[in-house]
Amino acid sequence: MDYDFNFAAVWRDFDLLLSGLGLGILLALISIAIGCLIGLLAAFGMLSKRRAIRWISLSYVSAIRNTPILILILFTFFALPQLGIRLGKIESFIVTLSVYAGAYLTEVFRAGLVALPKGLREAGLTIGLTEFRTKLLITIPVMLRNVLPSLSNNFISLFKDTSLAAAIAVPELTFYARKINVETFRVIETWLVASLMYVVTCYVIAAVLRQVETRLAIPR
Amino acid sequence: MSQNLLEIQNLHKRFGQLEVLKGIDLTMRQGDVVSLIGSSGSGKTTLLRCVNLLEEYEEGVVAVEGEQIGYKQKGGKRVRLSEKEIARQRAMTGMAFQHFNLFPHMTAVRNVMLGLIKTRGMDKDEAHSIAEKWLERVGMLQRKDHFPGQLSGGQQQRVAIARAIAMNPKLMLFDEVTSALDPELVNEVLAVVLDLAKDGMTMLLVTHEMQFAHDVSNRVIFMQDGRIGEEGPPKELFKKPKSERLAAFLKSSKF
């Protein structure tokens, strides 16, 4: 193999890659936050006494989970404007990723809620809290702490999924890597650096989240 | 009604087809300590849970201080009260559970403070000092910053009792508060309950500890298939059971 490695071209535009990485992290953060809200609502929906609400939640979860995420991204970006909903590419991607995250988190939260001892809710009620406050102060916080490890995994997946935003030209890491690749023809160098940036970032995120998990874990 | 702290009239409760309470009448006055005994499945827990509407009831009346719990009469029909009203009524009573049910993400003192702040509307300082007072009373002040997972069963139960009592309820409900405990931890919890009873707390308790029921209560009720089988002062009930069923039950519970 006599490939001549030359990283100079990649280093020249490294700040672009970095800014792309920053945007990817930001997109993942915003999407998991919105996704948590959607997931919580849908999880309670799945456990609702009303059939219609259960049905709506279940339909949402199955529809999203059974559609490839790239299709969801393209659909939101290209099809919604036809219906009169016009979003910028970044906003469009955030909507998609949040809705996508929400569907997966629904399952996580639903399982977490079901696993709680039922006495927890009852203890809240007996000290005079309403059902709503019991959820807000007791069942949801306890459940969230219990599912923190799966939440972390979901976040890392979401971060990697931000690379698909390149498909609609959101200027994140993959988008810039492709741009540099096209402009410099340093194929191996560009994709090697981009890959390493993903790997290192995922590694760091995982390490940070493990710290957060231990700090927030319910002491025993 | 004004005299009675708790008034239960003709209470019926069904789970689907199964009728679990078949017409219970029970009244309690301020300071009464009433023990519910009876074999498994006789409806003791269900009766207790109807008093704070953890179970809905279909027929009859449960009233605390003359106020019907959970429902009101409107145009001859029975209507469920609003969520807020029910929450207020639930706080008239306190409950301690078999499995403690402490909030695992809060320290002992926070467990006690939560209701004081959110339901009783106290500020943090006031709630904290009341919580400390009650934790001291149940011998848990030194452990106030421990989380439930860091406490023994007996300690958790004492915190749970403090959490309920601190709310200053008119009536305390205890459902087999020692059944989930290792034998050597039973007494520390019973001592706390006894101490509260001596202090004049009105309480309705379910227990399998016959000696304790004998010592703590001024009335004992023997539940039998969703009905009150027999009731009376503990001395009479335990020494001279009228029915075969009660005699057999007492024998089997090694009193």
Ligand SMILES: Nc1ncnc2c1ncn2[C@@H]1O[C@H](COP(=O)(O)OP(=O)(O)OP(=O)(O)O)[C@@H](O)[C@H]1O
């Ligand atoms: N949520 C429920 N759904 C259906 N049946 C129930 C439910 N809770 C209780 N039951 C039934 O109601 C009956 C009375 O139960 P309850 O728990 O009140 O008995 P108990 O006297 O407290 O018994 P134990 O001494 O075992 O605690 C039992 O037959 C029980 O199976």
Ligand SMILES: [Mg+2]
């Ligand atoms: Mg019971």
